[in-house]
Amino acid sequence: MFGTTRALDGIDLDVPAGSVFGFLGPNGAGKSTALNILAGLSRPTAGSARIFGHDVTTTPDAVRALIGYLPDVPGFYGWMTGAELLRFSGELFGLRGRELDERVVALIDLAGLTGVETLVGGYSRGMRQRLGMAQALINAPRLLLLDEPTSALDPIGRKNVLDMIAALAGRTTIFFSTHILADVQRVCDRVAILDRGRVVIEAPIDALLERAGPRDLRLELGSPEDAATLAAAVVGSDWLVERRLEGTQLVLTVTDLDAALRAVPGLVSGRGLLLRRLEPVEASLEQVFVDLIGEDGR
Amino acid sequence: MSAFGVLLRKELSEIRRTWRIWVLPAILLFIAVTSPILAEITPELVRSLASDQPGVVIELPDPAPLDSYRQLVSQLSQIGLLALIITTAGIVSAEVRSGTAILVLTKPVSRRAFVLAKVVAQLILLAAATVLAALVCWAGTLAIFGEAPAGELVAAAGLWLLVAAGFVCLMTLFSTLVTAQAGAAGAGIAAYFVLSILAGWGPAQRWTPAGVFHATSAVIDGARPELAGPILTTLVLGALAVAAAVRRLDRAELAARARAT
Numbered sequence: 383m384f385g386t387t388r389a390l391d392g393i394d395l396d397v398p399a400g401s402v403f404g405f406l407g408p409n410g411a412g413k414s415t416a417l418n419i420l421a422g423l424s425r426p427t428a429g430s431a432r433i434f435g436h437d438v439t440t441t442p443d444a445v446r447a448l449i450g451y452l453p454d455v456p457g458f459y460g461w462m463t464g465a466e467l468l469r470f471s472g473e474l475f476g477l478r479g480r481e482l483d484e485r486v487v488a489l490i491d492l493a494g495l496t497g498v499e500t501l502v503g504g505y506s507r508g509m510r511q512r513l514g515m516a517q518a519l520i521n522a523p524r525l526l527l528l529d530e531p532t533s534a535l536d537p538i539g540r541k542n543v544l545d546m547i548a549a550l551a552g553r554t555t556i557f558f559s560t561h562i563l564a565d566v567q568r569v570c571d572r573v574a575i576l577d578r579g580r581v582v583i584e585a586p587i588d589a590l591l592e593r594a595g596p597r598d599l600r601l602e603l604g605s606p607e608d609a610a611t612l613a614a615a616v617v618g619s620d621w622l623v624e625r626r627l628e629g630t631q632l633v634l635t636v637t638d639l640d641a642a643l644r645a646v647p648g649l650v651s652g653r654g655l656l657l658r659r660l661e662p663v664e665a666s667l668e669q670v671f672v673d674l675i676g677e678d679g680r
Numbered sequence: 681m682s683a684f685g686v687l688l689r690k691e692l693s694e695i696r697r698t699w700r701i702w703v704l705p706a707i708l709l710f711i712a713v714t715s716p717i718l719a720e721i722t723p724e725l726v727r728s729l730a731s732d733q734p735g736v737v738i739e740l741p742d743p744a745p746l747d748s749y750r751q752l753v754s755q756l757s758q759i760g761l762l763a764l765i766i767t768t769a770g771i772v773s774a775e776v777r778s779g780t781a782i783l784v785l786t787k788p789v790s791r792r793a794f795v796l797a798k799v800v801a802q803l804i805l806l807a808a809a810t811v812l813a814a815l816v817c818w819a820g821t822l823a824i825f826g827e828a829p830a831g832e833l834v835a836a837a838g839l840w841l842l843v844a845a846g847f848v849c850l851m852t853l854f855s856t857l858v859t860a861q862a863g864a865a866g867a868g869i870a871a872y873f874v875l876s877i878l879a880g881w882g883p884a885q886r887w888t889p890a891g892v893f894h895a896t897s898a899v900i901d902g903a904r905p906e907l908a909g910p911i912l913t914t915l916v917l918g919a920l921a922v923a924a925a926v927r928r929l930d931r932a933e934l935a936a937r938a939r940a941t
Contacts, residue, residue, distance in 0.1 A: 423934040449786075457783060470686065475788060
């Protein structure tokens with residue numbers, strides 16, 4: 383509870399082992415609150431949270447031994463090198479000797495920081511986030527909790543972090559909060575959408591995209607007349623929902639993309655029209671998100 | 681090595697590799713170096729000032745080795761303690777603010793170990809700096825005055841160290857109660873003035889840390905006050921302050937930097 387507001391309400395998520403699970407929601411939905419509770423940084427005012435059967439409040443050490451955690455803006459000791467920070471993190475998990483040495487080398491490599499001798503205080507934001515990922519992996523966690531890991535990064539930093547997540551897919555279970563839908567669509571295989579502290583939907587990402595309903599078929603014809611002719615020709619097709627004519631462009635909203643793709647070339651060639659481009663527009667998570675949460679985001 | 685051991689080693693490395701190695705030890709050393717010199721030249725300075733005023737005659741005894749120790753304790757009890765209060769005002773809160781506490785406390789590490797490692801490291805730094813300062817002052821006194829009795833210096837420095845250790849514990853508590861470092865420093869300075877006032881009041885001298893504070897200078901003058909009560913209360917209050925700091929941090933939400941989304 384934050385004052386009289388219920389920050390989280392009856393969340394129950396089943397995160398398959400090895401999956402990259404996207405935890406989506408608009409700002410203020412409760413994503414970070416949920417992650418803070420799971421990481422043992424906050425206590426729920428009521429109820430409980432469990433990871434691998436361990437209660438995060440009553441057995442925090444058992445939970446922390448199994449997880450890795452990266453906050454959205456991680457704080458580091460600026461006077462350490464990246465390798466020193468990983469070594470320190472590993473020692474807190476009880477790792478020692480050769481095992482620790484090997485993990486530090488492997489994770490520095492995974493983070494793209496091999497050969498970087500600069501103190502962490504001199505790292506760029508992208509380097510810090512990659513180091514943050516590496517420290518979260520030092521104990522080979524069964525579950526990696528990432529709180530908006532790309533939200534503060536530039537496009538290159540974001541790509542690097544997403545590449546790291548993609549490289550870990552299948553090896554570690556990743557629970558990843560974000561409001562950047564493109565990131566989720568790129569790396570996640572299962573998604574939960576949170577709104578006002580409640581999970582409004584949880585499903586594999588493909589199933590969610592199916593919910594997007596009609597998709598668009600974008601065509602560019604040789605002339606506005608050709609576009610108008612084709613627009614008239616598609617009327618009555620059972621797959622057609624809507625058509626929009628914009629000069630030489632014709633956008634068809636369709637219920638069955640495959641049926642439309644089979645029919646349109648025949649209509650074009652049968653009328654001697656010039657088709658310059660035909661582009662199916664994939665359904666996006668953004669459509670699903672807006673449908674579920676609303677245009678205003680809250 | 682336990683998590684506490686790992687954290688203590690990190691704290692000591694941090695002291696060694698950052699500004700922290702320079703501030704408190706440097707201030708204490710400066711005081712130690714200047715105390716014998718000031719003790720030697722102060723009477724001469726006063727006499728020369730007085731000679732400029734017609735009709736004014738000031739009789740001052742010749743400086744002695746114990747004057748050097750009086751200077752040391754006087755400055756340690758003012759500048760030294762205030763510097764200690766300011767430098768330890770963020771002992772816990774600085775890590776909470778910077779997010780490094782989250783880095784550590786999402787590992788299998790208790791918040792108690794986190795706080796205790798900081799306190800112990802700070803006490804090690806303080807003790808080392810105090811011993812070094814006392815040695816330097818003793819050597820300076822011997823060089824200038826030709827003699828330097830050790831007993832009074834050891835007693836005074838030891839009692840000052842106990843008062844300073846009490847302030848480290850108190851500042852640890854304040855830095856978990858007040859997020860802003862300046863706020864914690866203000867609370868510590870207020871506590872310092874309260875202690876200074878209590879040090880002049882007899883009943884407080886017998887039963888509170890004010891007695892230890894008062895005794896730091898009194899032992900140089902040959903006084904041997906009964907210190908069992910003040911030492912005991914200083915140790916107990918210091919331990920209680922650290923315990924309260926641990927309890928406070930244990931209940932604190934550490935996600936201050938994270939947006940509440």
